Amino acid sequence: MDKLNLRLISLAGAFAAFTAPGALAQGQPVAWSPSYVGTCATCELSGRNLTGWTLSGANYSEAKLDYSVMRGVQAVGVNFEGANLTGADMRGAVLTNAKLADGVFAGTRLQEIKASGADLRRALLHGASLQDAVMIGANFEDAELIIARLENADLSTANFKGAVFDRANLRGTVFNGAIFTDARMSGADITGASFRDARLPGANLQTVKGFDEADFEGACGSLTTRLPPAASLPLCTNAQLAANFSSDSN
Known part of the structure; x- marks a missing residue:
C-alpha cells in the first residue's frame, strides 16, 4: 500500500475518533457501545441516543442526560442519583430497583417503564409522563410530581410520604x-x-x-x-x- 493511501486511512481514522460521540468514566474515555455497566459519574451525555443500551448496575450518578433518547434501556439497579434527565425519552425502560434519588425528570417521558422497587426520594418529576408505568413498591418520599401524568400506572405499595x-x-x-x-x-x-x-x-x-x-x-x-x-x-x-x-x- 503506498504512502498516500496510508495517510488517507490515518486521517479517516483520526476524523472518526474526533467525531464519534463519547463519554467520560472517571476522566477516561468510554467506548460508545450498546452496553456499558461501569462508572460514568458526572458524564456529559446530553441529547445522546442510548436506545436499547444495557446499563444494569452502572453508576451514572449526577450525569447529564437531559434530552437524551433512552427508549427500552435495560437499567436494573442503575445509579442515576442526582442525574439530570430533563426531557429525556425513557419510554419502556427497565429501571427495577434503580437509584434515582434527587434526580431531575422534568418533562421526562417515562411511559410504560418497569421500575418496581426504585428509589425516587426527592426526585423532581414536574410534568413527567408515567402513563402505564409499573412501579410497585417504589419510594417517592418527598418527590415532586407536579402536573405529572400517571394515568393507569401501577404504584401499589409505593411510599409517597411528603x-x-x-x-x-x-x-x-x-x-x-x-x-x-x-x-x-x-x-x-x-x-x-x-x-x-x-x-x-x-x-x-x-x-x-x-x-x-x-x-x-x-x-x-x-x-x-x-x-x-x-x-x-x-x-x-x-x-x-x-x-x-x-x-x-x-
Missing part, C-alpha cells in the same frame, strides 16, 4: 396499599384511581377532582387528613400506622 401531586393527572392510577403520609394533591384528578388499603394520615386531598369516583375501600386517614366537603375516611388503626412506620423505614 410527596406533592399538585394538578397531576391520576386518572385510573393504582395506589393500592400505598403510603401518603403528609402528601399533597391540590387540584389533582383522581377519577377512577384505586386507593384500596392506602394510608393517608395528614394527606391533603381537599381540592382533588373525582374523589367520589375513586376507590378508597380499606383506606384510612387521620384527624389531620384533609378531604373534599362531605367526604370521610376511617381513622387508621394502630396496626395500620405501625405498618406505615415499618414500610417507611425500609
Whole structure:
C-alpha cells in the first residue's frame, strides 16, 4: 500500500475518533457501545441516543442526560442519583430497583417503564409522563410530581410520604396499599384511581377532582387528613400506622 493511501486511512481514522460521540468514566474515555455497566459519574451525555443500551448496575450518578433518547434501556439497579434527565425519552425502560434519588425528570417521558422497587426520594418529576408505568413498591418520599401524568400506572405499595401531586393527572392510577403520609394533591384528578388499603394520615386531598369516583375501600386517614366537603375516611388503626412506620423505614 503506498504512502498516500496510508495517510488517507490515518486521517479517516483520526476524523472518526474526533467525531464519534463519547463519554467520560472517571476522566477516561468510554467506548460508545450498546452496553456499558461501569462508572460514568458526572458524564456529559446530553441529547445522546442510548436506545436499547444495557446499563444494569452502572453508576451514572449526577450525569447529564437531559434530552437524551433512552427508549427500552435495560437499567436494573442503575445509579442515576442526582442525574439530570430533563426531557429525556425513557419510554419502556427497565429501571427495577434503580437509584434515582434527587434526580431531575422534568418533562421526562417515562411511559410504560418497569421500575418496581426504585428509589425516587426527592426526585423532581414536574410534568413527567408515567402513563402505564409499573412501579410497585417504589419510594417517592418527598418527590415532586407536579402536573405529572400517571394515568393507569401501577404504584401499589409505593411510599409517597411528603410527596406533592399538585394538578397531576391520576386518572385510573393504582395506589393500592400505598403510603401518603403528609402528601399533597391540590387540584389533582383522581377519577377512577384505586386507593384500596392506602394510608393517608395528614394527606391533603381537599381540592382533588373525582374523589367520589375513586376507590378508597380499606383506606384510612387521620384527624389531620384533609378531604373534599362531605367526604370521610376511617381513622387508621394502630396496626395500620405501625405498618406505615415499618414500610417507611425500609
